[in-house]
Amino acid sequence: MAAVASLGDEKRRQLFELIAASDRAVGRDDAALALGLPRSTASFHLDRLVQDGLLAVEFHKAAGKSGPGSGRPAKMYRQAASEVGASVPDRNYDLAAELLVAAIEHSTATGGAVGDSLLATSYGKGQALASGAASLADFLGGEGYEPRPDGAGGFMLVNCPFHRLSDGHPDVVCAMNGSFLKGAAAACGEPEERVAPNSEPGQCCARITPP
Structure with missing residues (x-):
C-alpha cells in the first residue's frame, strides 16, 4: 500500500499533482516555490515519492551552462510514467x-x-x-x-x-x-x-x- 499511503500526505499529494501536471521535469526549488514549502520539506517529500515509485529522477544542468565550472547537474523530478512514448506495449x-x-x-x-x-x-x-x-x-x-x-x-x-x-x-x-x-x-x-x-x-x- 506504499504508493497509496504516500499520496495520503497532503503536501506529498500536492507535489505529486504538480509534477504530474507538468510537461517537463521539475526541480526542488521550483516545486517548493510553487507550493510555498521550505526547500528541505519539498526535497524530503519528493524523494519519498521517488522511493514509492510515483516519481522518477533526472539530472539536468541549468540552461546555457556546460563544460568545466558549470556546476553539478540539478536533480529534477517527473512522473514515473515515462516509458518511451512510442514503445510497445502501451502503458497507461x-x-x-x-x-x-x-x-x-x-x-x-x-x-x-x-x-x-x-x-x-x-x-x-x-x-x-x-x-x-x-x-x-x-x-x-x-x-x-x-x-x-x-x-x-x-x-x-x-x-x-x-x-x-x-x-x-x-x-x-x-x-x-x-x-x-x-x-x-x-x-x-x-x-x-x-x-x-x-x-x-x-x-x-x-x-x-x-x-
Whole structure:
C-alpha cells in the first residue's frame, strides 16, 4: 500500500499533482516555490515519492551552462510514467495516477479506508469509461490491454497498462486493476465474475473467462 499511503500526505499529494501536471521535469526549488514549502520539506517529500515509485529522477544542468565550472547537474523530478512514448506495449500511468488520487480524495471526504476507496473509485471509473463501448473486448483493446481469444470464448489480456507500478506494488495495483475491469464488464453488460485472476508472467494480472 506504499504508493497509496504516500499520496495520503497532503503536501506529498500536492507535489505529486504538480509534477504530474507538468510537461517537463521539475526541480526542488521550483516545486517548493510553487507550493510555498521550505526547500528541505519539498526535497524530503519528493524523494519519498521517488522511493514509492510515483516519481522518477533526472539530472539536468541549468540552461546555457556546460563544460568545466558549470556546476553539478540539478536533480529534477517527473512522473514515473515515462516509458518511451512510442514503445510497445502501451502503458497507461495517467489513469493509474488518476485512480490513486481519486481514492485518496474519496477516503478523505468519507473517512473510509483508503483501500476500500481505491476499489470503489476504480470500479466507478471502469463503468464510466466503458459506457457505450461496442463490447468489453473492444474497450479493453482501446485501453491497451491487448485482449487475445483463449479459444474457449474468453480472452487473455497480454499487456499490463500499469506494468511498472504493478512490479513495485502488485497488491495495490492488481486490486485497483481488477475493480476497474469489473466496472468495465458491468458497463458492457457482462457479469463481473468473468474477470478472474491470471498468473501468466508478462501478462495482465486478470483475464476474461468464457461466458
